[in-house]
Amino acid sequence: MxxxxxxxxxxxxxxxxxxxxxxVTELSYTNAFELVIAVSLSAQCTDKRVNLITPALFKAFPTPKDLANADIEEVKRLIQSCSFFNNKAINLIAMAKRVVEVYGGEIPLDEKELITLGGVGQKTAHVVLIEYTQANLxxxxxxxxxxxxxxxxxxxxxxxxxxxxxxxxxxxxxxxxxxxxxxxxxxxxxxxxxxxxxxxxxxxxxxxxxxxxxx
Ligand code: SF4
Structure with missing residues (x-):
């Protein structure tokens, strides 16, 4: 070609x-924590589906602390229409735990730190930073x-x-x-x-x- x-x-x-x-992204979110969740869920899943899932998820677990202490079965139930929901549930809770334990409950807006969060690889980190901070990535x-x-x-x-x-x-x-x-x-x-x-x-x-x- x-x-x-x-x-x-x-x-x-x-x-x-x-x-x-x-x-801007078509994923629905109101803060960096919700954006990380939405982008993580969107791997191998359409934004449309993610937007159907997240309202109830964000309502049940509005803060990193809430998600860090979540019952994994409850998280799985809320995201079960998303592909790879078992792994995604594990990763979301791990992400929230690290945000609470290491970053004082605030999503770190830095690529090197973002990729230390559960389920957040380089692509997810870039999408979050592109959307949330308009980074040149x-x-x-x-x-x-x-x-x-x-x-x-x-x-x-x-x-x-x-x-x-x-x-x-x-x-x-x-x-x-x-x-x-x-x-x-x-x-x-x-x-x-x-x-x-x-x-x-x-x-x-x-x-x-x-x-x-x-x-
Ligand atoms: S829609 Fe895509 S494939 Fe078709 S002309 Fe445009 S760029 Fe090319």
Whole structure:
């Protein structure tokens, strides 16, 4: 597949920034603690489903202290419609315990510290920091990965390598580009039947649209 040229990357960047200047996560939350929970639950699960689960979960366990002392069966019951809910329940309680014991009940807004929390890997930490602090970071989920490849921004085989490539190519405004690429992938450049001719505003930059034309 062809790669995007430097000129195309600059044009793509400004087009995305213009279109998604106000983009934020579609996960519902009201504070950093709720955001960490929502992002952790969203691994292998849609934001829509997470948003159905979290109101009751946040009501039952409004603070890290409440979740740290939670009955695991109760947490499992509340998140059972989410994939990998058994592990997620264990991790959420471990996360809350560490937040209480080590960080005085406040979510640490630092990548190195965030990744010490239960179930929080680099991607989750980046998504939290992008959303909550507008940090100049990239995170590559299934949407960002697919779109980056279709637009010729990356030919990397892993999400981690794709992230490094996007950071190198875009350099600045990474948080906004992340939010934009997620929404673009979720609603326009969808995995099946992307809206190439009807809605895509990046059509001119695309390296793969011919593959989606009806034969
Ligand atoms: S033209 Fe189609 S495949 Fe290419 S970026 Fe747009 S929606 Fe995605």
């Amino acid at each position: 062809k790669k995007a040229t430097k000129k195309e990357i600059e044009a793509l960047k400004s087009t995305l920034l213009e279109r998604y200047s106000e983009a 990239m995170a590559v989920d299934t949407h960002v990965f697919r779109v980056s490849h279709r637009l010729g921004l990356s030919d990397d085989v892993s999400a981690t390598a794709t992230e490094a490539t996007l950071v190198k190519k875009f350099k600045t405004n990474l948080h906004q580009l992340h939010q934009g690429l997620v929404l673009f992938g979720r609603y326009i450049c969808t995995a099946k039947n992307p809206k190439c001719d009807s809605e895509c505003f990046l059509n001119a930059f695309c390296k793969s649209k011919d593959g989606f034309k009806p034969r």
